[in-house]
Amino acid sequence: MxxxxxxxxxxxxxxxxxxxxxxxxxxxxxxxxxxxxxxxxxxxxxxxxxxIPEIDPTGKVVVVTGCDSGFGLGLAKRLYERNFSVFACCLNVDSEGAKELKAVGSERLKVVPLDVTNDDSVSKCQRLVKEECANTGLWGLVNNAGLNFVGDVELTTMDQYLTIGNINMYGMVRTCKAFLPLLRQAKGRIVNVTSVKGLYAIPSNAAYTMAKFGAEAFSETLRQEMSQYGVSVSIIEPCNYGGATGCLNEAALKRIKSDLDAQWAEASDDVRQFYGQAHLQQQLEDCKNSSKTSAPNIEPVLKAFEDALVNPCPHIRYLVRGSNSFFDFYYFLALICPYMPQHLFDKARAYFVPYIIYK
The missing domain is CATH 4.10.860 (DNA Excision Repair, Uvrb; Chain A)
Known part of the structure; x- marks a missing residue:
């Protein structure tokens, strides 16, 4: 019943x-x-x-950021199939993902440009969305845009810290601030993508985990502030989906290598002598190996997105397993982290994700 x-x-x-x-x-x-x-x-x-029956998507508008590839591309297509009206926001409207979405040729699936690091770009996107849903409000905002990054604390440049923070954390803040009036109007949903690495830190991921920890804290604060207005805030925390999303494909690995080269170029002589260039090369190899153990597809994450948008009682957090084997050590570490003494958790983390300086 x-x-x-x-x-x-x-x-x-x-x-x-x-x-x-x-x-x-x-x-x-x-x-x-x-x-x-x-x-x-x-x-x-x-x-x-x-x-309680699911919410009917008919006539409801959802904005999804980061639709050039990966989760965003898959989600835009899935929501369109579920009968939502979708604004698929792409950094590059000429990307392969954007072209794929445009090829659908439907008024319910619009591809729009959006750079979450740029205030003017976010404002223009908000105005486009408002033209369509000024009377009904915005049902959903999915903050998916993000960038993978590796680098030790000492080697990561200050420009890199600021860039990753601007994309992975402040970009989320910009879009939420821009769309909150429309979301309040519809008593809608905000779905923020962080990462399992927003729950605990691992070496060589300082800039990335800082931004994801910040995104978690921002989402928690926003959830508490918006609950009295009927707006729910959910967090999606995927584990290893690098191989399935394309964030560790050949083009992405070239970008990561460029980031590591920039770290080496800016490092002082004593820092170079301590770490050695082989350490950075090993980090690149670790990224390649990580893609091989990734979940084979993004279906579990898409189901989490769907539930957060159509379930009358969405979860606050969706920790989504992601591995090509039965045992997902990222997921396991996330489960035990809140309950273990820190020194024991560090030993468990070191066993599954060792940090070794290769010289």
Whole structure:
């Protein structure tokens, strides 16, 4: 039997009142009470999510950034198939991904230029979207645009720190600020893509993990501020999808090599002597090897996106496994990180993701 959301909210209020009374009546131990409360809440949310019908996408508008390739390209096509109206934002409207989307030839799938690091570009995009949904508001904003990056703390240049932060974190801030009035109007959804590396840090990823940690904190703050206006904020945290998205393809590896070459060029003589050029070459090889262990396709991530946009009770976080084997060590580390003493977690991380300076 399907129930509407207001009815479920009434049942939920009564249910929690009864559950809390039972807790205080029968359990004296605080730990048992907390454990019981968490278990009941998880079971209730599972039932709640399964009984309330999905939101009808018809007539709803979603903006997706970073549609040139990878998750963004796949999601734009998936949402169009689900009957959403989609603004697919591409850094380069002549990219292969943009051409693929244009070839659909539908008014419900528009390819628009967007550079999330540029205020004017974001403003122009917002005006285009507003022309279409000024009366209804914007149902969804998916902040997917981002850039992969590797580099040690000492070797990464200041320009690289600022560039990666501007793309992976401040770009998200710009688009949210621009579209929030339209999202509030529709009581819509914000879906921010971070990474499993936004949950714990690993060596040689300083600029990237800093930006992803910041994006997590921004999303948490935004979620708390927007909840009173009916706007939900969900975070998608993919594990290893580098081989499936193209962010570790031949062109991307050339860019990573160029980044590493820039680090070497700016390094002082004593830093060069300490690390050695072989260390940077090994980092490039590690990226190539990472693509070989990647998830074979992006379907699990697309399902997480869909759920965040159409489920009446979206999750706050979607940690999405990504590996071509049964055991995903990135996912495993994310699960144990909050509960382990730091020195033990560091040992576990070092076992799965070793940091060695090759000279």
């Amino acid at each position: 399907e129930l509407d959301l207001p009815t479920f909210k009434k049942i939920e209020a009564v249910g929690w009142t009864v559950a809390i009374c039972i807790l205080f009546l029968f359990f004296g131990n605080v730990g048992i009470c907390i454990g019981f409360f968490i278990l009941v809440r998880k079971l209730f949310m599972k039932v709640k999510r399964s009984k």
